[in-house]
Amino acid sequence: MAQSETPPSPDGTKRRDLLATGTLVLGCAGACALSVPFLNSLKNPAATPLSDNTLEVDLSTLTPGQNMTVQWRDWPIFIQRRTSQMLAALQGPAHIATLRDADSKILQQPKDATNWHRSVRPEYGVLVGICTHLGCVPTFEKPGSAPEAKGGYFCPCHGSHFDAAGRVVQRAPAPYNLPVPPVTFLSDTKIRIGHSAGDPGFSMSDIQQI
Numbered sequence: 001m002a003q004s005e006t007p008p009s010p011d012g013t014k015r016r017d018l019l020a021t022g023t024l025v026l027g028c029a030g031a032c033a034l035s036v037p038f039l040n041s042l043k044n045p046a047a048t049p050l051s052d053n054t055l056e057v058d059l060s061t062l063t064p065g066q067n068m069t070v071q072w073r074d075w076p077i078f079i080q081r082r083t084s085q086m087l088a089a090l091q092g093p094a095h096i097a098t099l100r101d102a103d104s105k106i107l108q109q110p111k112d113a114t115n116w117h118r119s120v121r122p123e124y125g126v127l128v129g130i131c132t133h134l135g136c137v138p139t140f141e142k143p144g145s146a147p148e149a150k151g152g153y154f155c156p157c158h159g160s161h162f163d164a165a166g167r168v169v170q171r172a173p174a175p176y177n178l179p180v181p182p183v184t185f186l187s188d189t190k191i192r193i194g195h196s197a198g199d200p201g202f203s204m205s206d207i208q209q210i
């Protein structure tokens, strides 16, 4: 059963969207609030908003192992380019055994991202950067920056860990994997966020929790 039964608002968001945003503003001030300055800081020259509420993003400057953040709707969106080591880490049986929903059984992503890498193409990950616990913005753990850093995300508010595919570890406060937005590849280095060619009927309001 969905955590929130409140019907989507006219713009397609659920009550939890507002809860998350409110928590961010109230609980993460100075660290991760979705305030106007914070959202302005997400303005990325690689991202071009379109009139249909989709966002085109140029990936050509993203190097392997790097993560960039753009803004789509009112959400930070993480885009990571994965190395072969990151992809191997996602598939390790010992790692998979630590995850709460390793197979993405809970609807936190479109159908074309319901796979082991939770993305349209394995070499790129696209995730909504809002923790499914109380809505803080996790930080990227750049591969090699620390012995345990494998390109996942860490939420500084209450310590939830997510792997590079946004899958939450067991016993973390966050109950669900990070949401995956609808994504379409326009070319090898350009994506559109907000529409899924592989799951055209998908809507963010379908997601269990954001």
Ligand code: FES
Pocket: 131, 132, 133, 134, 135, 136, 155, 156, 157, 158, 159, 160, 173, 174
């Ligand atoms: S808000 Fe992320 S762990 Fe609590």
